Amino acid sequence: MDQIKVAVLGAGSWGTALANVVAENGHAVKIWGHRAVTVDEINIQHTNKEYLGDRVLQASISATTDLLTAVDGAEIILSVVPTKATREVANLLNQALEQLQQKSIVVAATKGLEPSTYKFASQMITEEIEAKYLAGIAVIAGPSHAEGVIKHDPTTVTAVSEDLAVAERVQRVMSNSTFRVYTNDDIVGAELGGALKNVIAIAAGALQSLNYDANAKAALFTRGLNEMAQLGKAYGASPMTFMGLAGVGDLFATATSTHSRNFRAGMQLGEGLSKEEVIEHMGMVIEGISTTKVVHDLAQTKQVEMPISEAVYQVIYEDRDPKIVIRELMDRPLHHEGK
Numbered sequence: 473m474d475q476i477k478v479a480v481l482g483a484g485s486w487g488t489a490l491a492n493v494v495a496e497n498g499h500a501v502k503i504w505g506h507r508a509v510t511v512d513e514i515n516i517q518h519t520n521k522e523y524l525g526d527r528v529l530q531a532s533i534s535a536t537t538d539l540l541t542a543v544d545g546a547e548i549i550l551s552v553v554p555t556k557a558t559r560e561v562a563n564l565l566n567q568a569l570e571q572l573q574q575k576s577i578v579v580a581a582t583k584g585l586e587p588s589t590y591k592f593a594s595q596m597i598t599e600e601i602e603a604k605y606l607a608g609i610a611v612i613a614g615p616s617h618a619e620g621v622i623k624h625d626p627t628t629v630t631a632v633s634e635d636l637a638v639a640e641r642v643q644r645v646m647s648n649s650t651f652r653v654y655t656n657d658d659i660v661g662a663e664l665g666g667a668l669k670n671v672i673a674i675a676a677g678a679l680q681s682l683n684y685d686a687n688a689k690a691a692l693f694t695r696g697l698n699e700m701a702q703l704g705k706a707y708g709a710s711p712m713t714f715m716g717l718a719g720v721g722d723l724f725a726t727a728t729s730t731h732s733r734n735f736r737a738g739m740q741l742g743e744g745l746s747k748e749e750v751i752e753h754m755g756m757v758i759e760g761i762s763t764t765k766v767v768h769d770l771a772q773t774k775q776v777e778m779p780i781s782e783a784v785y786q787v788i789y790e791d792r793d794p795k796i797v798i799r800e801l802m803d804r805p806l807h808h809e810g811k
């Protein structure tokens with residue numbers, strides 16, 4: 473395949489790992505980061521120690537704090553900043569694309585919902601970037617810890633766009649023998665899956681630290697996936713998406729691994745730390761904490777029963793004891809499994 477230019481917005485763990493994948497495929501990759509110290513480290517030492525330890529990145533990757541330089545000529549732009557920065561960065565990107573009079577495919581790799589609007593990353597991007605500068609919009613979802621991707625642990629993700637030609641272009645540019653990209657067209661389902669699994673992963677971390685066993689973990693996985701899919705149904709998402717990489721796949725990876733910041737946050741909450749203490753200790757984004765609040769609101773607006781997510785909400789936002797909320801979950805009125 474011809475070499476193309478790809479820009480990655482966000483110099484954290486996921487942005488850097490994705491940049492490395494694309495650079496391994498022979499494409500010209502520029503990372504945009506807002507901190508000069510990280511940008512300099514990537515350019516000079518080819519590492520990003522704060523986020524990925526000693527892993528050495530592809531030497532061809534260059535980084536810059538100048539957004540215009542990063543996106544100039546990029547056919548594909550990956551937006552890999554946390555949810556809370558997505559709208560602001562998309563707005564800056566719109567200005568850059570306007571200045572360059574350039575049209576690019578924008579791919580969101582963010583997993584969360586904007587707290588004030590309940591919008592997904594792809595929606596924020598579409599709202600902030602004028603249609604004339606968007607050659608397509610897609611998301612990347614699925615089970616993919618940056619730590620695994622950077623060490624070539626075989627990884628599968630899905631490129632999702634309503635325009636399958638766009639998804640296939642992203643698939644071709646990003647796939648290699650350790651990073652296999654599928655395609656899908658259910659963007660709502662994929663973004664919901666990516667956001668909601670973080671809430672269940674927090675619950676899984678709490679179960680782990682409280683020494684609950686396999687039965688409890690299986691119950692959490694199964695019933696957690698069920699409520700993810702129920703909310704998906706209210707959004708008109710395909711139930712199959714929740715059976716795929718963006719659903720059960722990502723739930724499994726996130727809710728079983730200490731690579732997951734959400735899982736680790738859940739462990740710490742289970743140990744009795746407050747959300748403020750957990751956030752301070754992590755030093756990286758824990759999307760599930762704000763997503764839990766959004767899901768609490770959404771479950772009410774969409775009238776979907778989400779008891780596990782609600783229990784996580786009570787632990788995080790009402791300081792309730794995890795053991796008591798678990799007991800209350802078990803004591804709820806009995807009902808049919810399909811609900």
Ligand SMILES: NC(=O)C1=CN([C@@H]2O[C@H](COP(=O)(O)OP(=O)(O)OC[C@H]3O[C@@H](n4cnc5c(N)ncnc54)[C@H](OP(=O)(O)O)[C@@H]3O)[C@@H](O)[C@H]2O)C=CC1
Binds near residue numbers: 487505554756
């Ligand atoms: N890590 C992973 O394995 C995966 C993460 N994701 C998703 O990717 C998204 C990003 O996560 P991840 O990379 O892990 O997060 P990190 O916390 O590792 O990094 C976030 C990066 O975004 C930067 N940033 C924050 N705010 C801004 C801003 N306003 N302008 C520019 N840059 C900003 C941070 O800069 P600074 O260093 O200054 O804070 C940091 O470089 C999340 O939604 C996450 O759920 C998805 C799949 C896998």
Ligand SMILES: O=C(CO)COP(=O)(O)O
Binds near residue numbers: 617
């Ligand atoms: O989404 C992820 C893996 O697919 C990363 O999860 P965390 O944000 O919990 O680390």
